[in-house]
Amino acid sequence: MDSPKSSDLDRLRNAIHGRRDDLIALTQDLIRIPTLNPPGEFYGDICDYLDKRLSAAGFETELIRAFGTPGDSEQYPRWNLIARREGSRPGECVHFNSHIDVVEVGKGWRQDPFGGALLDGKIYGRGACDMKGGLAASIIAAEAFLEIFPDFAGAIEISGTADEESGGYGGVAYLAEKGYFSPARVQHVIIPEPLNKDRVCLGHRGGWWAEIETFGEIAHGSMPFLGDCAVRHMGAVLEKFESDLFPAMASRTTDMPVVPEGARQSTMNINSIHGGQAEQAADFTGLPAHCVPDSCRIVIDRRFLVEEPLDQVRGEVEGLLEGLKAERPRFDYALREINSVLPSMTDRDAPIAATIAGEIAQVMGKAAEFVASPGTYDQKHIDRIGKLKNCVAYGPGILELAHKPDEYVGVDDMLESAEVMARSLVRLLLIEAV
Numbered sequence: 001m002d003s004p005k006s007s008d009l010d011r012l013r014n015a016i017h018g019r020r021d022d023l024i025a026l027t028q029d030l031i032r033i034p035t036l037n038p039p040g041e042f043y044g045d046i047c048d049y050l051d052k053r054l055s056a057a058g059f060e061t062e063l064i065r066a067f068g069t070p071g072d073s074e075q076y077p078r079w080n081l082i083a084r085r086e087g088s089r090p091g092e093c094v095h096f097n098s099h100i101d102v103v104e105v106g107k108g109w110r111q112d113p114f115g116g117a118l119l120d121g122k123i124y125g126r127g128a129c130d131m132k133g134g135l136a137a138s139i140i141a142a143e144a145f146l147e148i149f150p151d152f153a154g155a156i157e158i159s160g161t162a163d164e165e166s167g168g169y170g171g172v173a174y175l176a177e178k179g180y181f182s183p184a185r186v187q188h189v190i191i192p193e194p195l196n197k198d199r200v201c202l203g204h205r206g207g208w209w210a211e212i213e214t215f216g217e218i219a220h221g222s223m224p225f226l227g228d229c230a231v232r233h234m235g236a237v238l239e240k241f242e243s244d245l246f247p248a249m250a251s252r253t254t255d256m257p258v259v260p261e262g263a264r265q266s267t268m269n270i271n272s273i274h275g276g277q278a279e280q281a282a283d284f285t286g287l288p289a290h291c292v293p294d295s296c297r298i299v300i301d302r303r304f305l306v307e308e309p310l311d312q313v314r315g316e317v318e319g320l321l322e323g324l325k326a327e328r329p330r331f332d333y334a335l336r337e338i339n340s341v342l343p344s345m346t347d348r349d350a351p352i353a354a355t356i357a358g359e360i361a362q363v364m365g366k367a368a369e370f371v372a373s374p375g376t377y378d379q380k381h382i383d384r385i386g387k388l389k390n391c392v393a394y395g396p397g398i399l400e401l402a403h404k405p406d407e408y409v410g411v412d413d414m415l416e417s418a419e420v421m422a423r424s425l426v427r428l429l430l431i432e433a434v
């Protein structure tokens with residue numbers, strides 16, 4: 001098809017903005033289902049809600065439980081929903097993937113975290129921006145597109161998936177393993193995470209989490225020379241990190257446009273440290289016994305770039321520890337890997353990235369910004385397990401509000417990003433479909 005007439009695109013725009021009240025109600029309904037993770041509550045309820053909504057819009061739906069994945073139980077089943085609407089002729093499939101879970105509420109709220117209050121054009125609640133607002137925007141985009149362009153090529157899919165906030169193993173990872181994101185079935189994936197309505201997120205950094213333990217020898221605290229202090233050995237590890245590892249990480253450059261700027265390099269957080277006697281409860285009134293600690297443990301959270309192979313990330317830390325073992329008397333350690341996630345980055349000129357960037361420019365009248373995320377999200381599973389590279393995150397909501405008290409999503413932002421999503425469907429399922 002030739003470019004749709006500008007009057008058709010105006011009708012599409014009107015169809016989206018005419019759904020303003022519907023979009024607000026839909027977002028509020030989603031927020032009012034408190035899908036807290038952990039433990040993974042009400043996944044079945046929200047999937048039933050989405051099932052009804054999307055069935056009514058002509059989608060074929062499938063409810064899929066990720067049996068046996070972490071946290072799945074009869075009490076907290078890991079439910080996922082995939083809805084697919086076929087076009088009238090063959091073509092490519094555009095898939096919108098949103099996670100249905102939200103993180104704990106935390107302190108400091110002035111609004112009801114599950115009330116969905118609408119104040120001043122903003123809808124408040126846990127998950128409003130991360131990412132029930134994005135899910136609602138994608139549904140409105142698809143419904144408006146179907147109303148104006150019922151005769152399209154290919155297919156539209158919308159999924160609501162479990163457990164993204166805890167790694168996505170009972171959600172996108174499970175579905176990818178079952179073939180739901182195979183390139184034969186799906187050709188384009190948009191994840192409406194809250195990356196701001198004028199930015200296309202190409203991917204995310206990797207993560208490597210490990211525990212390091214240093215060993216010593218217990219002895220009486222008045223004669224530490226008769227033992228060996230594991231905490232002092234850990235002090236040597238931390239000094240090495242300061243003198244060698246942190247400067248080395250800071251010196252590396254990357255092609256990844258990570259935001260915020262401070263995350264545009266490798267980073268490492270020391271998540272916890274513990275050595276010696278176990279800490280006692282706050283109401284314990286006794287005094288400590290005098291011992292030289294024979295063990296000290298830290299947990300590290302190392303985030304890495306697409307230019308750094310995981311082996312190198314791991315090897316760099318191992319190399320420092322081995323160096324200490326060679327030079328420091330009685331130094332010994334254990335390194336235990338906890339988890340790892342590889343970085344993912346889609347090319348700027350991949351079809352889905354270029355399409356969304358082009359439509360952002362049309363709708364907002366300015367060039368789209370390409371960004372990458374400091375933390376990981378479900379793109380890793382679509383890329384590594386699903387083998388589908390043509391995937392980006394694009395959605396309304398301010399990234400910095402995610403997981404914060406009084407989280408909200410702006411209604412105008414949702415409408416504008418829904419317009420970008422719907423126009424992207426026009427481009428991929430009408431203009432470029434032959």
Ligand SMILES: [Zn+2]
Binds near residue numbers: 099130131164194377
């Ligand atoms: Zn999210």
